[in-house]
Structures are given as C-alpha cells and as structure tokens.
Amino acid sequence: MLNGERLIARPLRWGMVGGGRLGQVGYKHRSGALRDNTAYQLVAAAFDIDPQRGRSFGVNLGVSEERLYDNYQAMFAAEAERADGLEVVSIATPNGTHYEITKAALNAGLHVICEKPLFFTSAEVVEIRELARAKNRIVGVTYGFSGHPLLMQMRAMVTSGLLGDIRIVDLQYTHGFNATDAVDKISDAQKWRVDPKVAGPSFVLGDLSTHTFYMSQLIMPHMKIRELLCDRQSFIPSRAPLEDNARVLMHYENGAVGTLWASSVNAGCMDSQKIRIVGSRASIEWTDSRPSELRYEVQGEPRQILDRGMSYLDDICNAEERMGALHTEGLAESWANIYLRIARAIDATSRGDTSLLETLVYPGIEAGLDGVRWIENCVRSADQGAVWVDFE
Structure with a gap:
C-alpha cells in the first residue's frame, strides 16, 4: 500500500509546458504529480500562450515568478543555467506541438512526460526514442486510468492463466458530450481537437481509444494484434475528415478476436471506459463508472465482484492501493500512480538501476509508439x- 513515504531519494524538480488556467488537463497532471510530494516539486512553467495569464496563474499556484516563462524555449534555456534547474517537464499542449517540445526538452537534458497521442507519426516516435536513449532520458505518456490498481489485478489474472486462453476482447471508450456541434463553436479545446493541422489524423481514435488500447495491452502484455478493420464516421459533418465515432475489429496473433468502440456522440453516456476480457475458463470486466469493482465470472459458478483494497487481491494490485477498502479511488489516484511509476523510472535511470527498470510497469515511449501505430x-x-489491414 502507498502512504506517501518517499520511494526515491528526493523529489524531482518538475515543470510544465501548457496546462494553464484554461487547459482541460493541467490540473490532472498537477494532482497526479503532487499527490506524493516526495516524488515531484513544481518549480517552473510556461503555462500559457498568453504570458501574462500564464504568470498570473503560476503565481497563484505558488511558483516563483522568476521561474514563470513566456514560452518553453525560454524556460529550457534559463533552467539549463541554474544549479537547481528543471529535471523533468510535462507537456500538456495540443497534439501538434508534442514532437517539437519533446525534442527540445530532451536536447536540454530533461526527462519528459507527455500527453497522448504522443506524436503524429510512428517515424517521429522512433526518432525521439533514439534521441531519448542517446540522452539517457525517460519519455512517459499519460494514459489516465492506466494507473488504477484493479488493472494490475486484471493483468495478474490474465498472465497467471486464471481465465484460460484469451478468446474475446471487448473495449469501449465513449461519451456524448460532442453529440451536437455546440461545443465545437465555444470551446477552444474542442476546436483544435477537430482540426487536422493540430489534432493529427484522427479525433476520437487518438483522443479516446489510445487510452483504452494501452490499457488492454497493459492487462494482456503478451497479446499482439495481427490485423484490424476500422470503420469511422463524422456524424457532425463539420468535423470531417476527422471522426467522432469509430468501431474497430481486431484479430490477435493467438487467434483471439476483439472489438473497440470509440465515440464522442454516444448521447447520454456517462460510463466512458469498459474493458471485458473473455477466456476459455472465465471472464473479467471493469468500467471506470464503478472503478472500485472488478467483475469476475467463472463458467458454472456464481458471479463474483472483487472489491478494490482487499487482501484477496494480487500483491501487484495492492502495492499501489492508496485509500484502503470502503474508500473510493478513481482518476486522481490513477494519475498519481502513473506519475509515481515514471518518477521511479527516472530515478532508476539516473542511478543506472537496470534491474528495477526491467520490472517497472509504466507507460513509456514504447507505449507511446504503440498508441501512434494504433492510430495509423x-x-x-x-x-x-x-x-x-495487417497491423504494422
């Protein structure tokens, strides 16, 4: 169980690019990174394309005004000159900026934690992977709910063979908040998400399905897709050529079949993500609308609900438990686990602890590459x- 005690020698000096007052995800990054104040300290930022608004916001967060910068270029240059300069930076900006900012950060000697999808093309990710290796730096990706402890329980049940041979994978990430074009007209965050120049080649496939795809790979680490078929629609015509709804059929190398539904026009839906894994002996199902419950169904036996925080769960699940049974854990705790895992990876990299790096489970650059390949x-x-098409 996690209780906030330090797992690395000292907090990492951490900064942000983007994620300011008007951003949708900045608070998620900060609540994740700072949940354990033994892992990160926010010391610098370039929060906003409006420098004055960014400085005002940063001061209200308690960041020293002298370390609030007009842009990331100024921040990386100035922090490199400080003895107490940045060590790691989070990138919470629109998709089209991720590549250039990540490259600049690595060249400035910084570790990187980036929003998804990582970049527009897998070629860009491969280039950055080689740069990160040359610089001996970590690149992490924030797949939001992937830090939830019950996903590690699912991973343990799959890898131990408790479900038998995996036959069917059913994935879903949907909501209805874009069921009309109203939000496209008033929300800056939504406007760029349906602009191919900024968002890239997809909308809900990149914005939503990359989360659930990574979570499925986390749960089933040895399951690889052989081929897939994707059908996508733009039910709001102004969003074309980007989709607001998509269904994907998958054939896995072991003979299993899968489906994934991603949609932002599922009117009235508040369930968001659902993952069901069906094996030859049993099935498991988890949804973020009931994040503390894991449904476990063995053929011929009564249905079971496994509750988060209980001693009957696997050690790899309870190792990241924070609140204990009876007390809800959700997205904020998941982000905190992701950030803590990445902090441990950064610390292990700095110390040359390859044995720890081999055992850590966290969304690194390979997960980012898989996400971009999925979209492509x-x-x-x-x-x-x-x-x-063959999965390339």
Whole structure:
C-alpha cells in the first residue's frame, strides 16, 4: 500500500509546458504529480500562450515568478543555467506541438512526460526514442486510468492463466458530450481537437481509444494484434475528415478476436471506459463508472465482484492501493500512480538501476509508439474503405 513515504531519494524538480488556467488537463497532471510530494516539486512553467495569464496563474499556484516563462524555449534555456534547474517537464499542449517540445526538452537534458497521442507519426516516435536513449532520458505518456490498481489485478489474472486462453476482447471508450456541434463553436479545446493541422489524423481514435488500447495491452502484455478493420464516421459533418465515432475489429496473433468502440456522440453516456476480457475458463470486466469493482465470472459458478483494497487481491494490485477498502479511488489516484511509476523510472535511470527498470510497469515511449501505430493502422484501414489491414 502507498502512504506517501518517499520511494526515491528526493523529489524531482518538475515543470510544465501548457496546462494553464484554461487547459482541460493541467490540473490532472498537477494532482497526479503532487499527490506524493516526495516524488515531484513544481518549480517552473510556461503555462500559457498568453504570458501574462500564464504568470498570473503560476503565481497563484505558488511558483516563483522568476521561474514563470513566456514560452518553453525560454524556460529550457534559463533552467539549463541554474544549479537547481528543471529535471523533468510535462507537456500538456495540443497534439501538434508534442514532437517539437519533446525534442527540445530532451536536447536540454530533461526527462519528459507527455500527453497522448504522443506524436503524429510512428517515424517521429522512433526518432525521439533514439534521441531519448542517446540522452539517457525517460519519455512517459499519460494514459489516465492506466494507473488504477484493479488493472494490475486484471493483468495478474490474465498472465497467471486464471481465465484460460484469451478468446474475446471487448473495449469501449465513449461519451456524448460532442453529440451536437455546440461545443465545437465555444470551446477552444474542442476546436483544435477537430482540426487536422493540430489534432493529427484522427479525433476520437487518438483522443479516446489510445487510452483504452494501452490499457488492454497493459492487462494482456503478451497479446499482439495481427490485423484490424476500422470503420469511422463524422456524424457532425463539420468535423470531417476527422471522426467522432469509430468501431474497430481486431484479430490477435493467438487467434483471439476483439472489438473497440470509440465515440464522442454516444448521447447520454456517462460510463466512458469498459474493458471485458473473455477466456476459455472465465471472464473479467471493469468500467471506470464503478472503478472500485472488478467483475469476475467463472463458467458454472456464481458471479463474483472483487472489491478494490482487499487482501484477496494480487500483491501487484495492492502495492499501489492508496485509500484502503470502503474508500473510493478513481482518476486522481490513477494519475498519481502513473506519475509515481515514471518518477521511479527516472530515478532508476539516473542511478543506472537496470534491474528495477526491467520490472517497472509504466507507460513509456514504447507505449507511446504503440498508441501512434494504433492510430495509423486504424486510419489506414478506414481510409481504404474499412478493410482489413495487417497491423504494422
């Protein structure tokens, strides 16, 4: 169980690019990083494209005004000259800026924690992966709910063979907040998400399905996709060529089949993410609308609900438990676990502790590469008329 005691020698000196007053995800990053004040300290930032607004916001967060910068270039240059300069930076900006900011951060000697999808193309990710290796730096990706302890319980149940041979994978990440075009007209955050120049080649495939795809890979680390078929729609015509709804069929290398539904036009839906894994002996199902419960169904036996925080769960699940049974854990705690895992990876990299790095489970640059490859293959299939394509 986690109780806030330090797991690394000292907090990492941490900064942010983006994530300011008007941003949708900045607070999630800060609540995740700062939940354990033994892991990170926020010391510098370039919060906003409006420098005055960014400085005002940073001062209200308690950051020294002299370390609130007009842009990331100024921040990286100034912090490199300080003995107490930044060690790691989070990038919470629109998709189209991730590549250039990540590259600049690595060249400035910084570790990086970046929003998803990581970049526009897998070629860009491979280039940055090689740069990160050359600089001996970590690049982490914030797949929000992937830090929830019950996902590690699911991983333990799958990898131990408790479910038998995996046959069916059913994934969903949907909501209805874009069921009309009203939000497109008033929300700056939504406007860029449906602009291909800023968002990249997809909307809900990149914004939503990359989360659930990574979570499925986390739960089933040895399951690889052989081929897929993607059918995508723009039910709000102004969003074309980007989709607001998509369904993906998957064939796995072991013979299993899968489906994924991503949508922002599922009117009235508040369930968001659902993951169901069906094996030859049993099935498990988790949804973020009931994050503290894991449904476990063994053929021929009564249905079971496994509750978070209980001693009957696997050690890899309870190792990241924070609140204990009876007390709800959700997205904020998941972000905190992701940030703590990445902090431990950064610390291990700095100390040359390769044995710890080999055992840590966290969304690193390989997870970011898989997410971009997922988008590329889905878009390739959809743009060819919803045909089966080899997963490349």
